Structure formats: C-alpha cells, structure tokens
Amino acid sequence: MYNPRVPSKPRRSPKPHERQRDPDHTRKLILDAAAAEFSAHGYVGARIRAIAARAGVNQQLISYYFDGKEGLYQAMSQQWQQRQRELVPPGTPLPEQLRRYALEVLHNPEGPRLLAWSGLQYTGPDDDPDRASRTRQLADSVDELRAVQESGRLPAEVDPACLLVMLMAAAMATTTLPQVIEGVCGTDPKSAGFVEHFADQVAVLARLIGLEPA
Amino acid sequence: MYNPRVPSKPRRSPKPHERQRDPDHTRKLILDAAAAEFSAHGYVGARIRAIAARAGVNQQLISYYFDGKEGLYQAMSQQWQQRQRELVPPGTPLPEQLRRYALEVLHNPEGPRLLAWSGLQYTGPDDDPDRASRTRQLADSVDELRAVQESGRLPAEVDPACLLVMLMAAAMATTTLPQVIEGVCGTDPKSAGFVEHFADQVAVLARLIGLEPA
DNA sequence: AACCGTGTCAAACATTTGCTTGATAAAACC
DNA sequence: GGTTTTATCAAGCAAATGTTTGACACGGTT
Numbered sequence: 001m002y003n004p005r006v007p008s009k010p011r012r013s014p015k016p017h018e019r020q021r022d023p024d025h026t027r028k029l030i031l032d033a034a035a036a037e038f039s040a041h042g043y044v045g046a047r048i049r050a051i052a053a054r055a056g057v058n059q060q061l062i063s064y065y066f067d068g069k070e071g072l073y074q075a076m077s078q079q080w081q082q083r084q085r086e087l088v089p090p091g092t093p094l095p096e097q098l099r100r101y102a103l104e105v106l107h108n109p110e111g112p113r114l115l116a117w118s119g120l121q122y123t124g125p126d127d128d129p130d131r132a133s134r135t136r137q138l139a140d141s142v143d144e145l146r147a148v149q150e151s152g153r154l155p156a157e158v159d160p161a162c163l164l165v166m167l168m169a170a171a172m173a174t175t176t177l178p179q180v181i182e183g184v185c186g187t188d189p190k191s192a193g194f195v196e197h198f199a200d201q202v203a204v205l206a207r208l209i210g211l212e213p214a
Numbered sequence: 215m216y217n218p219r220v221p222s223k224p225r226r227s228p229k230p231h232e233r234q235r236d237p238d239h240t241r242k243l244i245l246d247a248a249a250a251e252f253s254a255h256g257y258v259g260a261r262i263r264a265i266a267a268r269a270g271v272n273q274q275l276i277s278y279y280f281d282g283k284e285g286l287y288q289a290m291s292q293q294w295q296q297r298q299r300e301l302v303p304p305g306t307p308l309p310e311q312l313r314r315y316a317l318e319v320l321h322n323p324e325g326p327r328l329l330a331w332s333g334l335q336y337t338g339p340d341d342d343p344d345r346a347s348r349t350r351q352l353a354d355s356v357d358e359l360r361a362v363q364e365s366g367r368l369p370a371e372v373d374p375a376c377l378l379v380m381l382m383a384a385a386m387a388t389t390t391l392p393q394v395i396e397g398v399c400g401t402d403p404k405s406a407g408f409v410e411h412f413a414d415q416v417a418v419l420a421r422l423i424g425l426e427p428a
Numbered sequence: 429a430a431c432c433g434t435g436t437c438a439a440a441c442a443t444t445t446g447c448t449t450g451a452t453a454a455a456a457c458c
Numbered sequence: 459g460g461t462t463t464t465a466t467c468a469a470g471c472a473a474a475t476g477t478t479t480g481a482c483a484c485g486g487t488t
Contacts, residue, residue: 020453020454020455020465020466021453021454021455021464021465021466022465023464023465026465026466041258042256042258042259042334044255044256044258044259045256045258045259047444047445047446048445048446048447049444049445049446057466057467058466058467058468059446059447059467060447060448060449060466060467060468061465061466061467062446062447063446063447063448064464064465064466065465068446068447069445069446069447113334115391115393115394116330116333116334116390117334118393119330119389119390119391119392119393119394120256120327120330120331120334120389120390122392122393122396125396128393128396128397131393131396131397132397134393134394134397135397135398138394138397138398139398142398155418155422157418158415158418158419158422159411159415161398161399162399162411162412162415163415163419164398165387165391165394165395165398165399165412166384166387166415166416166419167384168387168391168394169383169384169386169387169390169391170380170381170383170384172383172390172391173379173380173382173383175333175334176330176333176334176383176386176390177329177333177379177382177383177386178333178336179329179332179333179336179342179345179348180329180333180348180352180379180382181379182336182339182342182345183342183345183348183349183352184349184352184353184356184375184378184379185375185376185379197373197376198376198379201372201373201376201377201380202380204369204371204372205372205377205380205423208369208372208422208423208424209419209422209423210422235434235435235436235483235484235485236435237434237435240435240436261474261475261476262475262476262477263474263475263476271436271437272436272437272438273437273438273476273477274436274437274438274477274478274479275435275436275437276476276477277476277477277478278435278436279435282476282477283475283476283477
C-alpha cells in the first residue's frame, strides 16, 4: 500500500514515513479512497466528504490536488485504467483471460464496478477519455477471436467483436446482476465460493463455443 | 404501495381526459416520468424536480401520491416489474427469448437500464422486493436449460443457472457496456442497426452452445 | 346554495453538497 | 537564519435537493 516515492530531486530529507507532510503519499491516499467510494456509489452517489474521511485527510486537499470532484474522478479513472493494463499479461488465451477477469471481483471489485458505472453514465464517445486505451487493449482479443474463426473453429456468422463484448458482459455478471444471481442461484453472489464457481462457468462457456486453450 | 384506486362508487362523470383534476391520470404521468428519469440517471442521480417537470405537474404531488422519492421509486419498480412479466409470452424458446430481450432496448430501454442500475446499487437480498417475482419468472428458463442438458445437447459440467445469468448479461451488453462496444465495434451502440445486429449475435451465441430452437 | 373532502399549486425550509477563503506551520531555498 | 514556497487544516458559503406548509379551487353531496 504505502509507497515511499523517492522525490524528483535527490533531497537530503528524513525518511518519508517520518515526515509530517508528504504530498505523494497524500495523493495516493486520496486516489485509493476515491476508487473505493466511486466504485461503491458511482459518480453522483460518491461524496467528497466521504472520500476525505476514508483517506483520513482534510476535505479541501481534494480541491488542492485534483481541482474538485470531476478532476479527482478523472485522475482516479486514469490510474485504474493503467493498473488494469498492467494486470493482463499479453498472450494469455481468452478462456483463461475471461476466467481471471471474472475472478478479479474477489481481490479488487473496484475495477469491474467502475466500468459498469461508467457504462450506465455513458452518453457518447466524447465523454470517454479512456476510449483509445481500452480499444487498443481489446483489439488483441478481437484479433485472437478472428484467428480462431479463420481456423474454422468458429462459424462464419459470428461477429468476433460482438462475441468479445458478450463474453465480457457475461464475465462481469457477478458485478452487474447480483440480484438476478441471488434469485436464480440462491447464493450470495459475492461469496468467494460462488465467484470461483462462476468464473469456472465462464471458462466452460468459452470452451463450449470452441475457444479451446492451446 | 401502489394502489390503483378504482373509484369506490361508479361515478357518472365527464370524460376523464377533459377533467381539470384526475388523480389516476396524474399518478400515471408521474410514474412514467419517474421511469424515464430513474432509468436515465439511477436513483441518486434522479431529480424530483426533473420528474415533476417531465410529468408537467407540481413537484409536491410526488410527496402527495407516493410519499417522497423512495416511495416513488418503489412504486415505479413494481409497475415495471409487472409490465415486464406481461411482456414475455411463456413457452418461447430461449434463443428467441434472448434475441427479443436484446432488441427490447430499442422500444423501451428503461427496463434493462433499471435492472442494471439496481444491480449496482444492490446490497443484499433484503432490499430487493422484486426478488421472488423475478425468481419465479426466470425459473422456467433455468428448467428449459436443464432439460436441454438432460437431452445431452449441453455438457454435464455446465451449471444451467449460471449459464442463464451469463446469457442475460450478454444480451444486456448494449445497455451495460456501451463504451466498450463503441470502442471495439466502432459504431453507435444505441443505433437501431447495431442493436439488431447485436441481437442476432446473441441468438447466434445461444445456438452455438446447443440451444437449438425446436 | 352552502359545505366539505381532496387534488393541485407556489413558496419556503432544513439539510446536504461541492467548493472557496484565510490562516498556519512544515519544508525548501539562499 | 531568514525568506519563500507549499502542504494542511478549520470554518464558512452559495447552490441544490427532498420535503413541508399553507392556501385554494374543483367536484361531488346535501
């Protein structure tokens, strides 16, 4: 969690964690608190006061560092986008990739939730600054699907891009449709046991439509 | 909560739509406006003033009829739940059912959106009054999948309940993941053309995993 | 015609929200 | 060591939000 960031110029200062003022650490505290709050309640539902409280810092520092709620949201999104990018090692076969994505909800549910919130708030291509980045990242997976299709394991009538979207949505179901799961499966959709079971089922589905791992 | 108040005595009154005061009509105006507003912005994002404006009635009437925002939300949910129930003719094969569900977004996008919002707000089985109703409705589909499985067209390792959830989530993707679609497919995820295409792809997926229509 | 219950409205209210201000002290600089 | 910069805080503000109040007029009853 705590990252004692070496300052840009070599400063002969006391050990950072003994400092009474540590901007980088504070920024990080705020960003983490923001991720928790925004992912829990969405943009409109998130409260600046709550974020400050979670971070254990003065509320005003949010304006100081990020220029208000909007700025904080954007900075936080960007940080998460990057973390997400680092998370997926390139070259992982799709079924496994999907299974991991479904499992992700256990260790940091913030990612899928933020994506889901932003989907419902989405108004058009203009207000999505991460579009290019996300596109780039998913393009590989689409290519992989297209390759499978050309190898004949996937019927020609399938649109690879749509298929990928459908599989992503399916893998996110524990996040987007917990009520339905609760109703249909009768179990707590957030419990580790179920999430693992569901992740396996996602992989089964992927295999079922012909995306065998090598 | 919602009580459609048939006038206790049969009144010999002028045509309702010429009346200057028409409680039933007003209720309906408010409920429709609420569905539009809540589905557009979610519960926290919805503004009582906006709902009143949409309905063309005084803001106070919302408290008068529904006892505030919370009450209105609940009444509106219940109404929509019922409408949804009437919409699905029993006995429709699953692939077609899914295709229609995916298409639904064209004619009344409110339904899927409300479901998605409520999923993200979901905290536990307690705060979901529609659970029983939804469960009953989906149980049939699970049974159908189980039957397909027993007929051997679906591998034993598949959990029918999970599969149904995944397929629902997939069918809702134009609602839940428009940003991703915009990025991956490069088209407007709300355009009629794409929605139809996507609905077909959902049906293709269903067929792909062995759920052939009779 | 007088009366009353109820549907409707305009205005105001208490609370919450995100943000700004002004002061203060810790660090960095020379 | 003295000065400047900057990280932090407490208090307060204007706008917005959901709700309450009080008035009033329509529609039916007597």
